[in-house]
Amino acid sequence: MILKADGVTKRFDDRPVLSRASLTLEPGQVVHLAGPNGSGKTTLARILGTLLPPDEGEILVDDVPLSERRSQTRRMIGFASHAPLLYLSLTPVENLEFFATLAGARDGRRRALALLERFGLEQAAHRPLAHFSRGMLQRVVLCRALLLDPELLILDEPYAGLDDAGILVVNQVLTEIRKQGRTALLIAHDKERGGGVITHTVRLRNGRVEDA
Amino acid sequence: MTFLLVMKKDLRLFVRDVRFLATLGLFSASLVLILSVAFGPIFTEPPRLAAATVWAALFFAGVLGLTRSLELEGESGAGDALRLSGADAFSLYLGKTLANFALLAAVFILLLPLTAIFFDVGTLKALPGVLGVAALALIGYSAWGTLFAALARGLQARELLLSVLLFPSLVPLWIGAVKLTHAYWGGVPLVEVKDWIKVMAVMDVLGLALAAWLYEAVQEAGE
Numbered sequence: 350m351i352l353k354a355d356g357v358t359k360r361f362d363d364r365p366v367l368s369r370a371s372l373t374l375e376p377g378q379v380v381h382l383a384g385p386n387g388s389g390k391t392t393l394a395r396i397l398g399t400l401l402p403p404d405e406g407e408i409l410v411d412d413v414p415l416s417e418r419r420s421q422t423r424r425m426i427g428f429a430s431h432a433p434l435l436y437l438s439l440t441p442v443e444n445l446e447f448f449a450t451l452a453g454a455r456d457g458r459r460r461a462l463a464l465l466e467r468f469g470l471e472q473a474a475h476r477p478l479a480h481f482s483r484g485m486l487q488r489v490v491l492c493r494a495l496l497l498d499p500e501l502l503i504l505d506e507p508y509a510g511l512d513d514a515g516i517l518v519v520n521q522v523l524t525e526i527r528k529q530g531r532t533a534l535l536i537a538h539d540k541e542r543g544g545g546v547i548t549h550t551v552r553l554r555n556g557r558v559e560d561a
Numbered sequence: 562m563t564f565l566l567v568m569k570k571d572l573r574l575f576v577r578d579v580r581f582l583a584t585l586g587l588f589s590a591s592l593v594l595i596l597s598v599a600f601g602p603i604f605t606e607p608p609r610l611a612a613a614t615v616w617a618a619l620f621f622a623g624v625l626g627l628t629r630s631l632e633l634e635g636e637s638g639a640g641d642a643l644r645l646s647g648a649d650a651f652s653l654y655l656g657k658t659l660a661n662f663a664l665l666a667a668v669f670i671l672l673l674p675l676t677a678i679f680f681d682v683g684t685l686k687a688l689p690g691v692l693g694v695a696a697l698a699l700i701g702y703s704a705w706g707t708l709f710a711a712l713a714r715g716l717q718a719r720e721l722l723l724s725v726l727l728f729p730s731l732v733p734l735w736i737g738a739v740k741l742t743h744a745y746w747g748g749v750p751l752v753e754v755k756d757w758i759k760v761m762a763v764m765d766v767l768g769l770a771l772a773a774w775l776y777e778a779v780q781e782a783g784e
Contacts, residue, residue: 398645399645400641400644402781419647420647420648420649422647423644423645423646423647424646424647426645428641428645430638432637432641433638434637434638434639434642435637436570436574436633436637436639437637438574438578439570439573439577447570448646450566451567451648452647452648453647477577493642
């Protein structure tokens, strides 16, 4: 899948956050999106993740406008952000099984248990998320993003709250994605944590994307 | 079946929130008690007062349920995760509507015996008719309420906006429910008010049709 943001502009209360920003994500890339706080990284991630419409410009999926195939595209994108996008009263298994089944997976429970095991959460799989520490919650967030073997993985500050073991698993996942010819967009202040996984770095400056 | 999955998830979340359920139950029962005291102790026309009381209590308490339903998707951004699943928007709406219907039906089952005792109205023979009226009223309430709750999502003072949108829209349903319940409890002959069944059915269909048309746009405009 090739996802392209073409001349995207976004304003909040007439304050421009993105100004004709363009970015192309191609298979096999792990792209690090850099930029200072408030530069619009999360906004761009949400636009690419189909959660936020741009005011101007368009998003193309394999050269087809996103609006023409939004549902299919959403099933191909894994998205993890600051907000957990999970139900805190439910357990990790209940959350992951629900979202997998909702997206059409027939083996939602198996996928959920396999991911939880990979992220070292099998012991906590049946406890409500409301009782989780930040780091544990972040692991479940990443599990949800990976639930459907996405073609494009968008991770907004995925290392936040993770210990060394968690960071290692994230980097293993990103390496697999690159090797399998899938794509990842990584937003992280500390690029070093991404280690040697990152293939490209771009920077947001004055609302535009520049090669770093 | 996407809508069954969403309904089951919402009901599970409702059931796990004991504090919310207790608040909802106590608030709705208190409304019936307060109104029965206000109208009493000697009721001039028990079937009419009882019907008005039970439906007023239910419609006001229902806003609590709809607000909670709205919060379920707002908390921790889970509503975004629903959108990201790529599931059909109307199926998501239908699941939430059914969960809200089940919640309101449970409140009605709680209020019905309380009202019957406080106002000394109702018979077992009238029960199927009253339950039928409740089904018609609550389908419409849930259909319109879930749509308006989605509209209010992400806005400031959303609870206020929900009430402002909801109550005027539901006036025909509320009047129909009161008049038909009044008739089933022996206040007036049913034949005099049976046209309200059609009004309520039209409101139900209209709410669902409007949601089928608008819900996806409302969901996508949440930000």
